[in-house]
Amino acid sequence: xxxxxxxxxxxxxxxAALLVPLALLGLPATAGCSxxxxxxxxxxxxxxxxxxxxxxxxxxxxxxxxxPMNEKAVALLALAADRATTRPLRAFATRLRSAQExxxxxxxxLLARMGLPDTDVHAGHDMPGMVTEKDLxxxxxxxxxxxxxxxxxxLRDHLRHSAQVSRSExxxxxxxxxxxxxxxxxxxxxxxxxxxxxLPGAARALG
Numbered sequence: 092x093x094x095x096x097x098x099x100x101x102x103x104x105x106x107a108a109l110l111v112p113l114a115l116l117g118l119p120a121t122a123g124c125s126x127x128x129x130x131x132x133x134x135x136x137x138x139x140x141x142x143x144x145x146x147x148x149x150x151x152x153x154x155x156x157x158x159p160m161n162e163k164a165v166a167l168l169a170l171a172a173d174r175a176t177t178r179p180l181r182a183f184a185t186r187l188r189s190a191q192e193x194x195x196x197x198x199x200x201l202l203a204r205m206g207l208p209d210t211d212v213h214a215g216h217d218m219p220g221m222v223t224e225k226d227l228x229x230x231x232x233x234x235x236x237x238x239x240x241x242x243x244x245x246l247r248d249h250l251r252h253s254a255q256v257s258r259s260e261x262x263x264x265x266x267x268x269x270x271x272x273x274x275x276x277x278x279x280x281x282x283x284x285x286x287x288x289x290l291p292g293a294a295r296a297l298g
Contacts, residue, residue: 098131146205150269153260156162156218157253157276158198159211161191163222164249173244179290180239187246187283194279197272220252240296247287247297254280 159279168191170183202209212219226245253276255292287293 118256147265149260150264150266151164151205151207153256153264154198154269155207155212156199156256158202159213160197160221160243160249166227167230167242167245176209176228176235177291183286183290194276201269220249222249243293243296250280250284
């Protein structure tokens, strides 16, 4: 019996090509370039969930992008939960941080089921919607209105772009578990964007 091969991490340029421009342009994703098959994996321990790899490059690209996007957003939300000057904004950041940490609790196992490493393949890349280390450093240095303007702007971008790439996964992905999670993320992002727009001072900060 042939064993399924483990999915190999896609190069960052291919990840970007598969999802980000497609989402921005509203075009359907395609899977015309598949990664080369890797070596057959060793049998998993009896107590482990089976690894399944029936995924297109779009599925792999989506989960490898969404995981670090959430991780970086959680770091920014943690700062806002502690440093925002208004109670509604601190409460919003606290709730959204918990929600995105819960999403990571589903994204990371999905990476494992697809045979992909839980590493940030986008480290050092300027990806739309990704909170960068430079953003986090600027947020740590900012105070008051300047901090809140930076936080709201970066968070709005994160919510918009993560919703866009998740819609591309729903349209063009192949895995049912990935598409189901992408749909949940889209619903959550739309709700968060609506709540963000109604926060005190958000309209002024976002322009």
